[in-house]
Amino acid sequence: MKRLINRILQLSLILIFFITSFGLALAQSSPVTEPQGLPATTELWNGLYLKLRLSEKWWWYQENHYRRRSSIDNRSDFVGRMGQVYNRFGMTYLFTDNFEVTFGPTLVWNYTPEPGNPEFETSVLEPRIWHQWLLTQGVGRVKVLHQFRFEHRFKRLNNVGDDYDFTNRYRYKITAYVPLNKPKMENKTFFIAPSNEIFFETGKTKLNIFEENRLYTAIGYTYNNLMFFGGHMWTYGPTSTLGIYRNRHIIRLNIMYTFDFRGNRKPLTRDFQF
Amino acid sequence: MKFSRCFLVLALLYSNDIWGQEKKIYSGAYSWRGFEGKADFEFYSFDKDSVVLDGDFKFQSKKLPQKDELLKVLVEGAYDRNKKAQKWNYLTEDYKVTIRDVKDLELVADLSGTLIELRANYEEGVPSGNWVYEEYSVDGPRKVRRAFSDQLLFKKGDLSEKLEIQFRNNGRAEFIRGKLLENGVMDGEWVIVYKEGDKLISEVRNYLNGFLIGMVKRDLKTDQLIMDKVYFETIDKLNLLDQGKNTGFRVADRVFNLDYRDGFLSDSEEAISQNAGNQFIKEFLSKLLKFESSYVNAAGQLIDYPMHTRRMVYEFNRTQQRLIETIPGSYKSLISKIETYLGDDSFVLNKNSSESMAYAYQIHSDLENRLKGLEELVKLLETKDIQYHDVSLLEKSLENKFQKEIPINFTYGGESVSRSLSFSKEEFSKGFFRGLDSWLTQISELIDQQQDLVDESLFVIRQDSELLDLEKQIAQKSEATRNLYQEDFANEYIKAVYEQLYTQTLQKLTGDFAKEQEFDKKKAIGQNILDLLSILISNYPELLELDSYSQQVDELYQEEVFNPFTYSRYNQRIKPKLYDAYERLLEYYQTQLMQERNSKQLSVWIQKIQTLSSKMVSLVDQDTKSIERSINKRATISKLEQLLGLQ
Numbered sequence: 001m002k003r004l005i006n007r008i009l010q011l012s013l014i015l016i017f018f019i020t021s022f023g024l025a026l027a028q029s030s031p032v033t034e035p036q037g038l039p040a041t042t043e044l045w046n047g048l049y050l051k052l053r054l055s056e057k058w059w060w061y062q063e064n065h066y067r068r069r070s071s072i073d074n075r076s077d078f079v080g081r082m083g084q085v086y087n088r089f090g091m092t093y094l095f096t097d098n099f100e101v102t103f104g105p106t107l108v109w110n111y112t113p114e115p116g117n118p119e120f121e122t123s124v125l126e127p128r129i130w131h132q133w134l135l136t137q138g139v140g141r142v143k144v145l146h147q148f149r150f151e152h153r154f155k156r157l158n159n160v161g162d163d164y165d166f167t168n169r170y171r172y173k174i175t176a177y178v179p180l181n182k183p184k185m186e187n188k189t190f191f192i193a194p195s196n197e198i199f200f201e202t203g204k205t206k207l208n209i210f211e212e213n214r215l216y217t218a219i220g221y222t223y224n225n226l227m228f229f230g231g232h233m234w235t236y237g238p239t240s241t242l243g244i245y246r247n248r249h250i251i252r253l254n255i256m257y258t259f260d261f262r263g264n265r266k267p268l269t270r271d272f273q274f
Numbered sequence: 275m276k277f278s279r280c281f282l283v284l285a286l287l288y289s290n291d292i293w294g295q296e297k298k299i300y301s302g303a304y305s306w307r308g309f310e311g312k313a314d315f316e317f318y319s320f321d322k323d324s325v326v327l328d329g330d331f332k333f334q335s336k337k338l339p340q341k342d343e344l345l346k347v348l349v350e351g352a353y354d355r356n357k358k359a360q361k362w363n364y365l366t367e368d369y370k371v372t373i374r375d376v377k378d379l380e381l382v383a384d385l386s387g388t389l390i391e392l393r394a395n396y397e398e399g400v401p402s403g404n405w406v407y408e409e410y411s412v413d414g415p416r417k418v419r420r421a422f423s424d425q426l427l428f429k430k431g432d433l434s435e436k437l438e439i440q441f442r443n444n445g446r447a448e449f450i451r452g453k454l455l456e457n458g459v460m461d462g463e464w465v466i467v468y469k470e471g472d473k474l475i476s477e478v479r480n481y482l483n484g485f486l487i488g489m490v491k492r493d494l495k496t497d498q499l500i501m502d503k504v505y506f507e508t509i510d511k512l513n514l515l516d517q518g519k520n521t522g523f524r525v526a527d528r529v530f531n532l533d534y535r536d537g538f539l540s541d542s543e544e545a546i547s548q549n550a551g552n553q554f555i556k557e558f559l560s561k562l563l564k565f566e567s568s569y570v571n572a573a574g575q576l577i578d579y580p581m582h583t584r585r586m587v588y589e590f591n592r593t594q595q596r597l598i599e600t601i602p603g604s605y606k607s608l609i610s611k612i613e614t615y616l617g618d619d620s621f622v623l624n625k626n627s628s629e630s631m632a633y634a635y636q637i638h639s640d641l642e643n644r645l646k647g648l649e650e651l652v653k654l655l656e657t658k659d660i661q662y663h664d665v666s667l668l669e670k671s672l673e674n675k676f677q678k679e680i681p682i683n684f685t686y687g688g689e690s691v692s693r694s695l696s697f698s699k700e701e702f703s704k705g706f707f708r709g710l711d712s713w714l715t716q717i718s719e720l721i722d723q724q725q726d727l728v729d730e731s732l733f734v735i736r737q738d739s740e741l742l743d744l745e746k747q748i749a750q751k752s753e754a755t756r757n758l759y760q761e762d763f764a765n766e767y768i769k770a771v772y773e774q775l776y777t778q779t780l781q782k783l784t785g786d787f788a789k790e791q792e793f794d795k796k797k798a799i800g801q802n803i804l805d806l807l808s809i810l811i812s813n814y815p816e817l818l819e820l821d822s823y824s825q826q827v828d829e830l831y832q833e834e835v836f837n838p839f840t841y842s843r844y845n846q847r848i849k850p851k852l853y854d855a856y857e858r859l860l861e862y863y864q865t866q867l868m869q870e871r872n873s874k875q876l877s878v879w880i881q882k883i884q885t886l887s888s889k890m891v892s893l894v895d896q897d898t899k900s901i902e903r904s905i906n907k908r909a910t911i912s913k914l915e916q917l918l919g920l921q
Contacts, residue, residue, distance in 0.1 A: 051838040059838060097841060136841040143840055177840050185837070186844030224846060227839050256839045 038239065038246045042078040043069040045233075049256040051092070056262075059092035061102050069248075072114065078251060082111040085123075088130065103131035106151065112158045120158040128153045141184050143177040147197075167203030169211065186222070193218045193229070199237070212237030218252065227256035297329060304333060307565055308572050309347050311335025316353075327353035344369045344387075349565065357399030364392040364565055369412065387412045388420075390561065400568075401428035401580065407439065407562055418442075426562075432458030433580045439558060446474055450555055452481075457529060458581040459484040467494065468554040475500070477551040482512060483525075484584025486534035489547060503547055507667055508536050511586055522589045526662055529582035532556065536585060537667025539650045555581075585662040597707035601714065602656040605648065608718050612642045615725055624735050629686045631731050633693060634724040636684035641717055647675055651710075669706045676702065676713055695720065737793050744800040748787075751807040752780070758814055767817045770868030771876065775810060779871045809873040816880050823887035824860060830894050831856075849894070851902040855914050856890050862911050882920075889918055 050062040064087050071080025090104025106128035112120040132149040151169040156162045175195035182189040195218070199211035218231030230253040239246050297316050304313030316329030333349040344367070351362030369387035376382065389410040395403030405428060409421035424438035433454050441448040452464030464479040473493050480488040487509050491500040514520045532552040538544045556576055563569035569578045590598065615621050616638050625635035651672065654660040680695045697716050702709025759772040783803045790796040831853045832845035847853055860883065867879035893901075904917050915921045 049839070053838070092838075094838075097836065097843065143842055145841065177842075184844070185840040185842040187835075187846045191840075222837060222840065224850075227837070229839075258838050260835070 036244055038244060039075055040247045040249055041070050041075045043067060043083060043248055043250040044078040045083075045250055045252045045254075047086075047252065047254040049254060051256070051258045053258070053260040053262060057094050059094060059100075061088070061090035061092045061104065063088040081113070081115060082123075084111065085109040090130070090132070098136045100134050101131065102134070104129075106130050110155075110158060119160055121160055122158075124156055124158050124162075126153060126155040139176075141179055143185050145173070145175040145177070145195075147171070147173040147175070149173070165203055165205050167201050167206060170200040170202075171197055173197035173214075187224060189222045191220050191222075193220060193231075207242060208238050210238065216252070225258050227258075229254040229256060306333045306335075306349070307567065309333070309335040310337065311347065326356045328355050329353065342371050342373070344371060351394075351396075354399075358396040359399070360396065362394045362396060364390070364394065366390040366392075366564070367412075385412060385414055389417065392562070392565075395428070397430075400431035401563075401566065402430060403428060405562070409441070409561075428580065429456075431568075431580060432582070434458065437581065443469065448474075448554070450558060452479075454581060455483065458579070459529060460581055460583060466551040466554055468551065470550055475550065479551070481583070484529065484582060485512060485536075486548070486583060487512070491547070501547055503544065505534075505536070505544065507664065511536075511664075523586045523664070526585050526587035530585055530662070531579045532581065532583060534583045534585070535663065537664030538671050539668070541650075542671050586664065587661050588664060590661065594705065594707050597711050598655045598658065598660060601707065601711055602652050604711070604714050604718070605645070605652045608714055608721065609642070609645055611718070611721060611725070612638050612645070615728065616642060618732075620732055620736065621728060624732060626686065627735055628731060629691065630727060632684050632686040633682065633691070634728050636682050637695065637724055638721070640680065640682055641721065644675065644680070645717070648672075648710075665706045669702070669709075676709065741793070741796065741800070744797065744804075748784075748800060748803050748807070751804060751811070755807050755810050758811065762818060765818060765821060767820050767864075767868065768814075771810070771813075771817055771870075774869060774871050775806065775873055775876065779873065780806060806873045809876060813876050813880060816877075816884075820880065820883055823883060827853075827856060827887050827890045830891060849898055849902060851905045852890075852893065852898050854907075855905045855909070855918065856886065859886055859911065859914050859918070859920075885920060886918070889920060893918075 045065055045067045047063060047065040050060070052060040052062075054060060064085075066085060067083035068079040069081050069083040070077045074080055086106070086108045088104070088106040090102040092100050092102040094100045106126075108126040108128065109123040110126055111123045114120055115122075128151045130149060130151040132147060134148070135146045137144040137146070149169075149171040151171070153167050153169055154164050155167065156164045173195055174197075175193055177185050178192045178194075179185050180190040180192060185191060193216075195214075195216045197214045197216070199213070200209045201211040202209055212235050214233055214235045216231060216233035218229050218233075220227055220229035230251070233248075233250040233252055235248045235250065236245065237247075238244070297318060299314070299316050301314040302312065304311060304315075306313060311334050313331070313333040315327055315331040315333075318326040318328055320326070330352050331349070333347070335345075335347040337345050339345055346365075346367040346369075348365040349362070352359050354360075367387065367389050369385055372384040372386075374382045374384060389412055391406075391408045391410075393406040394401060395405065397403065405423065405426040407421065407423040407426060408419060411418045411420045420443070421439060421441040424440070425436050426439070427434045427436075434456070436451070436453050438451045439449060446469070448468050450464075450466050452460060452466075453462040455461045460479075460481040461483055462481060464481060466475075466477040466479070468475055468477070474495055476492045476494045478490045478492075479486060485508050486505055488504045490502050492498065493500055511520065511523065515525065532555060533540075533545065533548060535545065540546075559579065559581075560570055560574060560576055563576070563580070564574070569576060569580065571577050616635075621631075621635065625631050651660075651668070654663060676697075676699060678697055678699055680697065682693045682695060684691055684693075697713065699709065699713075701712030755776060759768055759776065762768045763772070780803065783799060783806065787796060787799045787803060790799055829845075831848050833848050834843060835846045836843050863879055863882045863886065867876070867883070870876055870879060901917050905914070909917070912921070
């Protein structure tokens with residue numbers, strides 16, 4: 001199994017290289033020869049992550065996000081408008097400590113870009129089916145995660161009367177957990193976690209398959225069943241208007257919680273006597 | 275014993291409870307006068323424990339005292355109600371056999387030895403009438419008469435009229451010849467010829483009614499006069515007796531053994547000159563009376579004599595009588611006092627620790643010897659036989675034992691030291707016993723004085739020695755403790771306890787020990803130091819273990835978890851509030867332990883840590899939610915102990 005995972009990991013890295021190169025090449029080969037950037041906007045994403053262990057191999061996975069974004073006339077206020085309510089659910093099968101697969105639905109409510117404008121619906125539902133392949137790797141004291149996520153989205157704009165489109169999204173994220181106060185990632189560990197995730201999307205309406213790149217630097221702390229995780233994320237990607245790119249500065253504040261429903265503790269040693 | 279039992283069985287077979295009515299006959303194994311053999315005799319029996327021999331008696335014994343020796347005894351005689359009566363014949367054969375060869379299955383051996391024939395007469399169980407003693411030397415088949423008694427007449431157990439016995443020894447004649455009065459009292463001229471070394475001594479003694487009045491000793495080979503002794507004092511007293519002018523003395527009613535005494539002890543010339551001749555007579559009497567239990571004991575020693583000397587008996591006044599009563603007690607007490615100190619190992623070992631100790635030891639030793647020289651005299655006082663001694667003569671003969679100045683010579687530090695003791699002899703002018711009593715008292719006082727000095731010296735020596743020993747013990751134990759602890763200085767408990775108790779407390783105690791001058795207090799401090807070191811040593815293994823307790827509890831209160839967000843496995847604390855309480859208590863105990871300067875409290879804190887750890891072990895699988903709910907950060911140590919059930 002370990003060999004298989006290593007093999008997958010090697011192939012993944014090769015794939016990442018090609019995908020990234022290909023995506024960036026596509027972005028460069030768009031009809032707009034001189035891409036123009038929009039001014040940066042700001043957002044605040046608050047997330048709750050749950051991972052509940054149901055058995056030796058099976059977990060319940062859940063994310064609930066409350067995302068706000070900056071006002072139309074103040075791009076720096078982070079919270080001026082409602083962004084999204086984002087609910088992701090899934091079942092995770094943990095093959096090994098280094099490899100897991102998750103699959104399930106996602107229900108996202110996308111809120112109006114212009115609150116009060118009757119041309120937009122206040123919120124529209126975006127359902128998704130998603131599955132994810134996650135591999136981990138220890139590099140010295142650093143834990144490296146390779147996350148391949150695939151989302152099958154049914155989405156529409158908030159414009160009144162807009163139709164749903166079906167698109168497929170391909171995401172790859174590489175994350176490094178670097179412990180700061182402990183030799184390795186364990187309980188009560190302060191850590192820094194830089195990551196980068198690249199998004200591709202395909203569909204009938206998609207001219208550019210490169211969707212977005214997210215560069216995220218977070219700090220966190222593990223405390224028993226909880227993990228506090230937050231930081232700054234910078235995103236960069238094209239808009240629906242060809243040649244126009246947007247970038248965002250997003251503050252992310254997350255709480256992760258895990259619970260083992262099996263109930264049986266696994267003490268290290270219990271066979272000593274005084 | 276076996277023969278006695280056989281006899282008793284036979285005796286019971288013939289038992290009859292009525293004396294004189296039925297005489298029984300015994301024939302069988304029998305033990306008689308220390309010989310085992312076979313006997314045939316007639317007897318009466320009253321009960322199983324009481325047998326009365328009566329009638330003919332025959333006993334024969336044969337034994338091999340050594341491999342090459344044969345001892346035969348044949349006894350024939352008669353008993354009259356358990357008392358020997360009439361004629362008895364004794365034949366004793368003592369042979370030595372030397373095996374030389376075996377030829378044609380026949381033994382070739384040399385035979386030598388002695389054969390004694392004794393024909394005795396008794397009346398009422400005591401020797402009475404004529405006795406004939408014949409002794410033969412046996413050499414192969416030849417039997418040569420060696421000794422023959424010309425005259426041996428007993429009257430009521432004592433020899434009477436005269437004693438004549440000759441011994442032929444390698445062509446030389448030894449003999450005893452003398453006259454005896456009634457009751458076996460020696461009288462007139464006695465001639466004793468005997469061998470002494472390579473000399474043949476002729477000893478002519480003159481007795482007058484048992485009193486030895488003169489003696490001449492001559493070497494018959496050289497005709498040299500060896501000794502000519504006239505007992506003038508005895509003669510004077512006999513003359514006074516004759517004249518009826520005897521004052522304060524008279525002839526004693528009882529008679530005495532062969533050793534004549536009158537105011538001289540056994541180490542005097544007068545006594546020593548009698549020894550050889552008397553010994554010759556005693557040897558003969560031992561053989562003659564070998565089968566008479568009232569004269570010769572089982573060991574072959576003469577305990578009574580059939581011939582006697584006489585002595586004077588002297589009067590003592592009341593003062594003398596009182597002193598005769600008390601002096602032996604004082605003497606024994608004094609000897610005991612001296613012997614106790616001479617037997618004291620400490621005194622012996624430390625006798626050369628100072629000149630005064632060496633002097634004291636020599637005084638004890640010399641005076642003990644001098645007092646031992648008075649043993650015979652004191653025995654005379656104790657048995658009251660002193661009344662048969664002329665004390666004025668005794669005083670003269672003992673004059674050298676009571677000196678005004680007694681030299682004490684000893685060696686100290688490799689050099690000879692001479693000192694002397696002075697005694698007053700004034701009291702001797704008031705009488706011998708007063709002088710003797712005063713002499714003993716002076717010695718006793720001197721010994722007391724010396725023993726006080728010895729006690730004092732030994733006390734100081736013992737103190738010094740005890741302190742030295744204590745210091746040695748402290749040094750050894752201290753080094754052992756230091757080496758032990760320094761091996762594990764990496765252990766924080768070991769280091770802290772070492773710092774507090776070894777460095778701080780011990781330092782203070784050793785300071786106190788050094789400053790203290792009073793022995794008892796110093797000793798007590800020394801003992802405290804040893805106790806402290808003992809505690810440090812005995813608690814060392816447990817101190818070393820303490821770390822493992824907390825490590826074990828720490829491990830026990832962790833579980834391995836898999837963090838599904840970071841994909842890492844690590845150990846995570848369980849029952850964190852309980853564990854926090856444990857950590858607080860542990861920290862408190864650790865702090866107290868590591869700051870403790872009272873050694874006796876050391877084990878208390880160790881015990882608390884052990885108990886806490888054990889408690890945590892027992893709680894790990896228990897439902898401790900209620901305890902955990904009660905634990906808060908403000909809870910005191912006492913409250914935490916209470917919650918954890920440690921009080």
